[in-house]
Amino acid sequence: MPCPLRVAAIADPQAPAITGSGWTVGYAELDRRASAVAERLRKSGFKAGDRVALYLPRDERYVVLLLALIRAGFVACPLSDRRPPGSLGPLLEQVGCRALIPDEDIPDSSLPAGVRRLHPEELERSPGGDAGDNLQPILRPLDRHATVVFTSGSSGGPKAALHTFGNHYYSARGSSANVALAPGDRWLLSLPLYHVGGLSILFRCLLAGATIALSEPGVPLAEAIRATGATHVSLVATQLRRLLEEGGGLPGLKAALLGGGPVPEPLLDEALSRGLPVHTSYGLTEMASQVTTTPPGATLDKLRTAGRTLPHREVRTSVSGEILVRGETLFAGYVEGEELDRPLDEDGWFHTRDLGELDGEGYLRVLGRSDNLFISGGENIQPEEIEEVLCRLEGVERTVVTPVPDEEFGERPVAFVRMEDGSGPPGYLSAELGETLPRFMVPLAFYRWPEEADPERVKVDRMFFQERALKLYGGRSGS
Numbered sequence: 001m002p003c004p005l006r007v008a009a010i011a012d013p014q015a016p017a018i019t020g021s022g023w024t025v026g027y028a029e030l031d032r033r034a035s036a037v038a039e040r041l042r043k044s045g046f047k048a049g050d051r052v053a054l055y056l057p058r059d060e061r062y063v064v065l066l067l068a069l070i071r072a073g074f075v076a077c078p079l080s081d082r083r084p085p086g087s088l089g090p091l092l093e094q095v096g097c098r099a100l101i102p103d104e105d106i107p108d109s110s111l112p113a114g115v116r117r118l119h120p121e122e123l124e125r126s127p128g129g130d131a132g133d134n135l136q137p138i139l140r141p142l143d144r145h146a147t148v149v150f151t152s153g154s155s156g157g158p159k160a161a162l163h164t165f166g167n168h169y170y171s172a173r174g175s176s177a178n179v180a181l182a183p184g185d186r187w188l189l190s191l192p193l194y195h196v197g198g199l200s201i202l203f204r205c206l207l208a209g210a211t212i213a214l215s216e217p218g219v220p221l222a223e224a225i226r227a228t229g230a231t232h233v234s235l236v237a238t239q240l241r242r243l244l245e246e247g248g249g250l251p252g253l254k255a256a257l258l259g260g261g262p263v264p265e266p267l268l269d270e271a272l273s274r275g276l277p278v279h280t281s282y283g284l285t286e287m288a289s290q291v292t293t294t295p296p297g298a299t300l301d302k303l304r305t306a307g308r309t310l311p312h313r314e315v316r317t318s319v320s321g322e323i324l325v326r327g328e329t330l331f332a333g334y335v336e337g338e339e340l341d342r343p344l345d346e347d348g349w350f351h352t353r354d355l356g357e358l359d360g361e362g363y364l365r366v367l368g369r370s371d372n373l374f375i376s377g378g379e380n381i382q383p384e385e386i387e388e389v390l391c392r393l394e395g396v397e398r399t400v401v402t403p404v405p406d407e408e409f410g411e412r413p414v415a416f417v418r419m420e421d422g423s424g425p426p427g428y429l430s431a432e433l434g435e436t437l438p439r440f441m442v443p444l445a446f447y448r449w450p451e452e453a454d455p456e457r458v459k460v461d462r463m464f465f466q467e468r469a470l471k472l473y474g475g476r477s478g479s
Contacts, residue, residue, distance in 0.1 A: 001139065001140055001142055001165075001166070001169055002137050002138065002139060002140070003071070003137075003138035003139070003140050004169070004172075004203070004206035004207045005017075005027070005030065005031055005034060005067060005071075005206050006031060006135060006136075006137060006138045007137070007209075008027045008031075008206060008209040009027040009028045009030070009031035009135055010135045010137070011027075011209060012027060012183065012209065013026060013027060013028030013135075014026045014027075014028065015027050015183055015209060015211075016186075016211045017029075017030040017205075017206075017211060017212065018030060018060055018063055018211065018212045018213075018214060019186065019211050019212070019213055019214070019228060019229075020060065020213075020214040020215070020216075020228070021215070021216055021227060021228075023060075025060060027209070028135070030063075030064065030067070031135065033064045033068075033124065034064055034067040034068045034071050035068075035071065036068075036124070037064060037065060037068030037072075037123045037124055038068045038069075038071040038072035039072075040122075040123050041068060041069065041072040041074060041123070042072050042073075044099075044118070046074060046098055046099065048072075048073035048074070049073065049074070049075065049145060050074050050075070050098040050099075051074070051075040051077050051095050051096055051097045051098060051148060051335075052069055052074050052075070052076060052077065052097060052098060052099045052100070052101065052118070053077040053078075053079050053088075053091075053092055053095070053097045053099070053100045053101065054066060054069075054076060054077065054078045054079065054100075054101050054193075054194075055079045055081060055085075055088065055100060055101065055102040055103060055106070056081060056101065056102070056103045056120070057081050057103060057217070058081075058189060058192060058193055058198075058214070058217075059214065060214060061120055061124065062193055063193075063202065063212060064124065065101060065120060065123065065124075066078070066193065066202070067202075068123070070146050070147070070165070071138075073144070075145045075146060075147065075148055075162070076146065076147050076148070077095050077097055077147070077148040077160075078147070078149065078192075078193050078194035078199070079091060079150075079194055080150075080192065080194045081103065081192075081194075082454070085102075085104075085106045085107065085110045086107075086109075086110050088100070088106070088110055088111070089110055089111065089112050091150070091158075091160075092111065092112050092115055093112045093337070094160055094335070094336060094337070095148050095160050095335050096335065096337045096338055097115055098114070098115065098116065099115060099116040099117070099118050100115055100116070100117055100118070101117075101118045101119075101120055101123070102117065103120070140165050141165065142164060142165055142166030142169065143164050143165075143166060144164060144165045144166075145162055145163075145164055145165075145332060146163055146164055146165045146167070146168060147162075147163045147168070147199060148160050148161065148162050148163070148335055149161050149163065149194070149195070149196045149199065149285050150194070150285075151285045151286075152195075152285070152459040152461075159334045160334060160335040160336070161196075161285045161286055161331045161333075161334060161335075162331060162332040162333055162334070162335050162340065163196075163288050163331050163332065164331075164332050166328060167288040167328070167329050167330070167331060167332070168199065168200070168203040168288055169203065169207070170288075170311075170312040170327075170328035170329050171200055171203065171287075171288040171289050171290065171312075171329045172200065172203040172204045172206075172207040172208075173207065173311065173312060174290070174310035174311040174312045174313060174329070175200070175204055175289070175290055175293070175310060176204060176207065176208055177310065177311050178279075178293050178295060178296075178310055179232070179255045179257060179279060179293065179296070180254075180296075181204055181205070181208040181210050181232065182208055182209070182210060183208065183209040183210060184210070184211075185208070185210040185211065185231045185232060185254070186210065186211040186212075186213040186228060186229055186230045186231050186232070187201050187204060187205050187210060187211070187212060187213060187230065187231070187232040187233070187234070188213045188215065188224060188225060188228060188230035188232070188233045188234075189201055189202075189212055189213060189214050189215075190221065190224070190233050190234055190235060190239065191234050191236075196283075196285045196288060196289045197234055197259055197260065197283070197289055198234075199289075200234075200288065200289035200290070201234060210232075213228035213229070213230045214228070215227060215228055220242070220246050221233075221235075221239060221242055221243045221246060222243055222246035222247070222248050222250065223246070225243075225250055225252075225253060226248075226250070226252075229252060230252070230253070231252055231253060231254045231255070232253075232254060232255045232256075232257070233253065233255075233256050233257070234256075234257045234259065235256055235257070235258055235259075236258070236259060236260035236261065236459075237258070237260065237261065237262070237263045237264060237267060237398075238398070240256070240258060240263065240267055240271060240278075241267055241397065243256075243276075244267070244270055244271065244274065250276070253276065253277060254277055255277050255279060255296070256271070256276050256277060256278045256279065257279050257281060257290075257293070258278055258279060258280050258281060259281045259282075259283055259289075259290070260459055261459055261460065262366065262384065262387075262388065263280060264388070264391035264392070265304060265388075265391070265392060266391065266392060268280070268300060268303050268304065269300065272300055272303070277296065278303060279293050279294050279295075279296070279298070279303075279307070280293070280294050280298075280303050280304075280305065280306055280307055281293040281294070281306055281307055282306030282307070282323075282354075282356075282364055282366050284325075284352060284354075285331070286325075286330065286331045286350055286352075287313065287325055287327070287329045287330060287331070287350075288329040288330075288331065289329075290310055291309065291310065291313050291315060291325055291329075292306045292307040292308055292309050292310065292313075292315060292363075292364045293306075293307040293308070293310055294306075294307035294308070294363075295307070295308070302363060304365075305359070305363040305364060305365045306356075306363075306364045306365065306366050307363060307364065308361070308362045308363055308364070309362065309364070312327050312328040312329055313325065313326075313327040313328070313329055314326050314327045315358070315364060316349075316358070317356055317357060317358055318351075320370075321355045321356065321357065321367070322351055322352065322353065322354070322355060322370060323352045323354045323355065323356045323364070323366070324345075324349040324350065324351055324352065325349065325350050325352060326344070326347075326348050326349050326350060330344075330348075330350055353369055353370045353371055354366055354367075354368070354369055354370070355367040355368050355369065355370055355373075355382070367382060367384065367385070368382040368383065368384035368385065369384070372384065372462065374403040374411045375410060375411065376403070376406070376409045376410060376411050376412055376413070376440055377408070377409035377410065377440055379438075379440050379441075381403070381411075381413060381440070381441055383400075383401035383402065383403075383413065384401075385437075385441070386401045386413060386415070386433070386437065386441055386443065387399050387400065387401050387415075389433060389436050389437055390415060390417065390429070390433065393429065393432055393433075395419050395420050395421065395426070396417060396418075396419060396420070396429075397418045397419060397420045398417075398418040398449065399415055399416060399417045399418070400415070400416045400460055400462065400465045401413050401414070401415045401416075401443060402414060402415075402416075402462060402465050402466045402469045403466070403469075404444070404469050404470060404473040404474075405470075406444075409440075412443075412444045413441065413442075413443045413444065414443050414444055414445045414446070414447065414469050414472075414473055415429075415443040415445070415446050415447070416446075416447050416448070416449050416450065416453075416465055416468070416469070417429070417446050417447070417448070417449060418448075418449030419449075424448045425446035425447070425448060429446050430442055430443070430446070444473075445472070445473060447468075447469070447472055450468055452464075453465075
């Protein structure tokens with residue numbers, strides 16, 4: 001397929017590709033800069049297919065370097081810049097990286113043997129690249145390896161998912177068939193580039209000739225949307241809550257794509273009442289972001305689902321209720337050094353371990369993770385079901401339910417609760433839950449949301465909460 005960046009640069013060289021506070025990079029300029037860096041990378045002693053890690057903050061330079069790596073035929077491996085440098089070594093070894101492009105000086109002791117450090121300033125030291133008036137089409141093999149993204153690791157250690165150029169291309173095409181994106185539109189880069197949701201924003205914009213909008217670090221979401229003129233934004237539930245709390249009108253917003261897990265119904269109610277054009281969705285790293293999404297103008301009833309299957313994907317549920325997926329966006333496999341594992345069944349389906357059901361109109365309702373299910377006194381308990389009911393209670397902002405050992409019942413649920421006013425969980429939660437849930441599903445204890453919980457994680461780190469619960473419940477600490 002034609003390189004989307006080059007196609008956009010040829011179609012309208014001066015069209016804004018990236019925009020920020022008081023600055024804009026046009027498509028021809030972005031193309032030139034990516035070509036210049038790609039040329040230096042090719043001359044640096046690496047070969048096509050080599051994996052190069054990125055350890056940088058979310059900025060214009062990051063976008064250029066990532067696109068340059070793909071253009072040069074390398075595999076870009078974005079790493080979370082929230083990780084301390086000392087934790088990078090095992091990840092670099094897991095992926096088999098040949099080089100690291102960091103924002104800061106990384107101690108040699110943090111790098112595995114054979115991993116070179118490349119400096120961003122050196123790679124971008126002069127313009128170079130193709131002239132803006134002499135651009136020729138570039139073809140990209142759909143099966144060429146393009147990126148490695150680490151999964152969230154919500155129920156175990158993170159895995160390194162390898163995507164092809166075709167995975168990202170078809171992910172963007174299917175998304176735009178449902179949520180329209182065109183030249184002149186601006187999608188706020190509101191998710192990190194080391195998350196597949198952030199990467200997908202880049203590919204959607206490039207394919208549509210739209211603009212990637214960057215805000216200054218620390219700027220509130222509503223202000224960032226207004227300042228950049230964003231027409232589209234990707235949000236997780238926590239970000240949506242902040243956006244609603246900030247208040248103010250967003251008349252230019254055409255779409256707010258919600259992902260990263262279930263969105264509490266009260267949030268959806270308020271978003272609709274405020275006129276926000278929200279879309280709920282279901283996606284996973286292994287499918288290069290979205291799998292299902294609700295269409296524009298969906299009713300509240302439909303927004304309580306994860307939407308319908310997008311083009312270039314397939315979805316079904318197994319007899320046990322597990323969600324199975326396949327299609328053009330399905331990843332190339334998990335990377336472990338030089339090995340590649342693609343765990344599919346004989347019909348090519350990837351088993352997500354998520355539980356769900358499809359209704360007669362093809363709308364998917366996600367019920368939770370099979371990994372999270374536990375048995376208490378012979379009864380199956382899905383933590384997400386308790387969390388959904390808890391989040392409907394007045395004043396509850398966020399919650400996580402996890403099991404703790406119990407001599408009589410095997411395991412029992414406890415809950416971590418974050419209240420809107422920052423207070424500890426009130427004593428009436430148990431009684432109110434008892435009006436809706438059977439007794440065995442009502443948590444034994446309610447704990448205050450820990451300050452150490454990472455607020456920027458796209459998905460909840462359930463292992464963190466489970467370890468915390470074992471310490472608290474073991475000492476019978478109260479809420």
